[in-house]
Amino acid sequence: GAVVSQHPSRVICKSGTSVKIECRSLDFQATTMFWYRQFPKQSLMLMATSNEGSKATYEQGVEKDKFLINHASLTLSTLTVTSAHPEDSSFYICSAPGTSGRAGDTQYFGPGTRLTVL
Amino acid sequence: LAKTTQPISMDSYEGQEVNITCSHNNIATNDYITWYQQFPSQGPRFIIQGYKTKVTNEVASLFIPADRKSSTLSLPRVSLSDTAVYYCLVGDPEGYSSASKIIFGSGTRLSIRP
Numbered sequence: 001g002a003v004v005s006q007h008p009s010r011v012i013c014k015s016g017t018s019v020k021i022e023c024r025s026l027d028f029q030a031t032t033m034f035w036y037r038q039f040p041k042q043s044l045m046l047m048a049t050s051n052e053g054s055k056a057t058y059e060q061g062v063e064k065d066k067f068l069i070n071h072a073s074l075t076l077s078t079l080t081v082t083s084a085h086p087e088d089s090s091f092y093i094c095s096a097p098g099t100s101g102r103a104g105d106t107q108y109f110g111p112g113t114r115l116t117v118l
Numbered sequence: 119l120a121k122t123t124q125p126i127s128m129d130s131y132e133g134q135e136v137n138i139t140c141s142h143n144n145i146a147t148n149d150y151i152t153w154y155q156q157f158p159s160q161g162p163r164f165i166i167q168g169y170k171t172k173v174t175n176e177v178a179s180l181f182i183p184a185d186r187k188s189s190t191l192s193l194p195r196v197s198l199s200d201t202a203v204y205y206c207l208v209g210d211p212e213g214y215s216s217a218s219k220i221i222f223g224s225g226t227r228l229s230i231r232p
Contacts, residue, residue: 004161036222044162044222080197093161098211105211107220109161115127 002028004096013084014118021079021113023050023094029074030096034107035067038091049055050077084085084117091115119220122206122223129229136193138226140206143187148210150180151189165204166191199204201230 005028028062031052036044048069049057056069059090066088068080083086093112098105123141130136142151149212150169165168166173168189179192193200205225 001164006161009192034220046221062181091159094159106164106167107154107162109154109163112161113160114159 002108004110010114037094060109127227149208154205197229
């Protein structure tokens with residue numbers, strides 16, 4: 001089946017630094033990818049939709065200047081948390097839809113990235 | 119987007135059959151129902167997807183009544199390794215807009231005991 005990878009799997013950084021998280025579709029192309037954030041014991045919260053060749057679409061309440069998304073190719077989307085603060089500590093997960101490329105299609109999720117900001 | 123409602127938590131024992139029901143009263147004609155499983159500190163994993171009646175695969179069955187306003191995920195003979203959070207989502211695989219999105223509900227935290 002389709003595989004989505006994320007790198008790094010976990011990262012610890014100091015407050016004020018920027019962190020880049022990569023999401024790759026390993027054996028299929030994804031013109032659209034989705035980024036989620038998940039706090040402990042809570043559900044996944046959609047942050048933004050990453051679109052290859054165009055700007056990302058952010059959900060209400062998500063700061064686009066803080067969470068920079070770049071969909072560089074048909075297999076790679078990156079999320080950069082700029083000037084990270086402790087409240088940004090969370091589990092970040094990306095997904096890519098199946099054959100239709102639509103959000104309603106089966107989603108293939110990455111393994112997630114645990115971000116801890118000191 | 120159809121909102122889904124699931125029980126917050128369920129408990130069961132090894133070897134039992136577990137049924138988790140999801141309510142999606144506003145499901146649209148073209149929406150499919152998809153269930154995902156998530157273990158702690160991992161991304162969700164696809165379990166099963168269906169449109170109507172019954173779908174079965176090697177890990178689960180999905181029962182969807184005729185009105186499609188609910189669905190039931192059935193896990194046969196659960197084991198300790200089935201302890202996880204289960205999410206029910208609805209969406210149109212061929213949605214008209216590529217900007218359409220899927221919203222996760224609270225999910226059901228399933229705990230399996232020896």
